Amino acid sequence: MSKSGLRGWCAKLARDIGRTLGGRALVAAEAEALRAEARLREAIDALPEGVVFLDAEGRYVLWNRRYAEIYHRSADLFRPGARLADTLRVGVARGDYPDAVGREDEWLAARMRKLTSPTGERHEQRLADGRWLMIEERRTADGGIIGLRVDITQLKRQAADLEDALHHAEAASRAKSDFLADMSHELRTPLNGVMGLAQALEAGDLADDQRAILAEIVKSARALDDLVNNLLDYGDAERATDSTPATGSIVHAPDAPPLRVLAADDNPTNRKVIELMLGAAGAEVVSVEDGAQAVQAWRSGAFDLVLMDLRMPVMDGLDAIRAIRRAEGAGLPRAPIIVISANTAPGDLEASKAAGADRHIAKPVRAETLFEAISEVLEQGP
CATH class of the missing domain: 3.40.50.2300 (Response regulator)
Structure with a gap:
């Protein structure tokens, strides 16, 4: 998660409060904003799944530690204000998404349609290291986007094992x-x-x-x-x-x-x-x-x-x-x-x-x- 992005957001909140309350109240408001920032960052980083927040233009606002771990090949591109779309293009060029190989433009266009019109519909994404993710993206109240990333690699493997097992009637139920x-x-x-x-x-x-x-x-x-x-x-x-x-x-x-x-x-x-x-x-x-x-x-x-x-x-x-x-x-x-x-x-x-x-x-x-x-x-x- 970007500390600078979240800190900037909380600092803006403190400044807005300070314009109303004045000098001493501003100091107290800034201290409270920093405490709130720390609590929120700790809570989001404690979540076991990847979480990312984008603004209405699809630019990074904040993300948690697990999100950066999931996309570790692209984490060097994460920064407040950068566009997720640009990260996707670089990732495709690097070969981070196997399903895009040989059909890069088509894959990017389909992914961008989901990103620009987030409905909460879930879809899967395969990464170059063999992992599978389930992605859900939806609009927030302010017009931004919240995205969840759930690692379903083990479930995909189990599903494949189950499909094989179903060929054997005796083992299918178990x-x-x-x-x-x-x-x-x-x-x-x-x-x-x-x-x-x-x-x-x-x-x-x-x-x-x-x-x-x-x-x-x-x-x-x-x-x-x-x-x-x-x-x-x-x-x-x-x-x-x-x-x-x-x-x-x-x-x-x-x-x-x-x-x-x-x-x-x-x-x-x-x-x-x-x-x-x-x-x-x-x-x-x-x-x-x-x-x-x-x-x-x-x-x-x-x-x-x-x-x-x-x-x-x-x-x-x-x-x-x-x-x-x-x-x-x-x-x-x-x-x-x-x-x-x-x-x-x-x-x-x-x-x-x-x-x-x-x-x-x-x-x-x-x-x-x-x-x-x-x-x-x-x-x-x-």
């Missing part, structure tokens, strides 16, 4: 189930990070322009969430369990200040989301990366609640839940356990219940859904 489970995990896990961080930021003190950018991020993330649901096609009954969208009603956090929570998730962004959500309610959160660490931490510390992901290295969430329940059977106190997972097929829900989980909620997790589940399991008691 391959389809595995593919859907992998797709759910790979897409919903970063979505949980995007939507969770955005929700945490919404509660903060942001300027109107910053809040507008945040609203565009949330809108795009929710559109991507809808796409995931359509792709997986689980069915309304399966998605309804603990994953119903918010209706606008306010769900208050439980009485959390004395609450000590153990959270296990191998994704650092998702751990940060849980820490932000529960930390805002006054809870103490201890985070670990896998099931084995979760069992060890639970044995060594008094926790009021355990939040458990399912797919983790070393020991998965189901095995960790079973280990905790076995230890409880040996005399340790019972801990309420809530599974938070991108996998919500009926088999996943049944497996969580059989292992000993009290609830199973879906990623991307909303704060109100999490607090509601926590309140229910705590009220139920041991």
